[in-house]
Amino acid sequence: MNIWFTENQSDSLRLSLKVKNILYSSKTPYQNLMIVETEQYGKALILDNIIQTTEYDEFFYHEMITHVPLFTHPDPKKILIIGGGDGGAVREILKHDTVEKVTLVDIDEEVIKTSKLFLPTIGCCLNDPKVEVICTDGIEFIKGKKKYYDIIIVDSTDPVGPAIGLFNKEFYNNTYDALKDDGILTVQSESPIINTNVTVDIYKTIKNIYPVTYLYTGIVPTYQGGLWCFTLGSKHYDPLQTTVNNIGFITKYFTPEIFKACFSLPSFIKNMLEGD
């Protein structure tokens, strides 16, 4: 079978994966959703023709968006994820013994249902007793919350469609209010190669709100350019003053050394962040 899924990563860049099978396809109230079995990376969750995650490469992203803030905080108990309906971030967060409750707020119930059904290695923990799943708009959900969470993770799609309100000052201000006095926000921050302006905007907006702000990088093979950014905004703890000696559970990407190394930015990213 010579069938390919092609993602337009930009107007002039495409990534194509050979398809073994189209397992599911639907139009949800918010987006087009597909589960496609690929030869290279296993099953893939695709929203509006953009690869969100694949069985093979999901660990790169999910480990980096969770363990960096959770190891920066000495005692993370209450965690909020906005987006992340596939469940990969939930799975990683539950590896931390300190965690008492994870609230996952994803606007699209179908993503959650589909992930549980078709991507069990990713959606495996969505029924865990510590996990509360709320299907609503994260932008509205966060409004009015006061000093409740230790960690907020914004695990969103790209800044188009339903996710666009997750990329502005009002939303980041609301996350600040919703975090305890020593809370930490982490936001997926796009490709510094293809979406340079988005990466810089997220970083600068968060830096204007949070006293401790860093950009850090990871790898995501199926995302544009392979290099991916995350922004960490912290009200108190500084990851560069934190040492992780022992992880205490199994990971595929994250290590104590990666916890340090991910904050070492290439010159071109440093220059991007320092520009006007």
Place this chain on the structure above:
Amino acid sequence: MNIWFTENQSDSLRLSLKVKNILYSSKTPYQNLMIVETEQYGKALILDNIIQTTEYDEFFYHEMITHVPLFTHPDPKKILIIGGGDGGAVREILKHDTVEKVTLVDIDEEVIKTSKLFLPTIGCCLNDPKVEVICTDGIEFIKGKKKYYDIIIVDSTDPVGPAIGLFNKEFYNNTYDALKDDGILTVQSESPIINTNVTVDIYKTIKNIYPVTYLYTGIVPTYQGGLWCFTLGSKHYDPLQTTVNNIGFITKYFTPEIFKACFSLPSFIKNMLEGD
């Protein structure tokens, strides 16, 4: 114009770049060579339908294959590059004031000529008085050389076609003999995601010959998976015992912090290297 160049990065993974213009195309004695102007990444050098380098993303690769060994060595003077006919590695090496002579050995004279003509930002230094360009087979060239070079860099194509002999024990033994007693070898070592076995083979073969051996990583957006490996085999100096305080020239990727961070390997790569 809706014309695309597509690279088969594996049997089930493709990368496509929108083409503005095909500037040059020829069949050399060794390979098919194209210079294509792309919208996303500028002009690209393509050999046997594999992207070797592009104007936009070449710095990721060329800075990492050169500055890591050159900063590990306290006084690198005589440098040998095998492959690297585009000239990007030469350009980076000449940024080091200690360097007295760079010998570039590339089997394909047409790569060198074409890069000088079409990729002047990459091939700019191939006529520098410190540079000697020899168009011959690097595998033969290295044989019988004794304790002459401070650094040898293997900047080759993938292990198919003319480059295949650059990936075996006999060749790495010959590099060992050709290096001074404190010399350093660095070899581009493929994608740990797509070509896992090749990465592991290179590392283990070099580790059996050189007393100090490390794998390190960089990013190359146009290469498979975006994450790329390099193997450093050193006869004496240990990069982990080396601190770079000041680079002394302009880079786009490499920094003193990246020099440390690039040796922090993700868990899955550590596991790959430790397996039997």
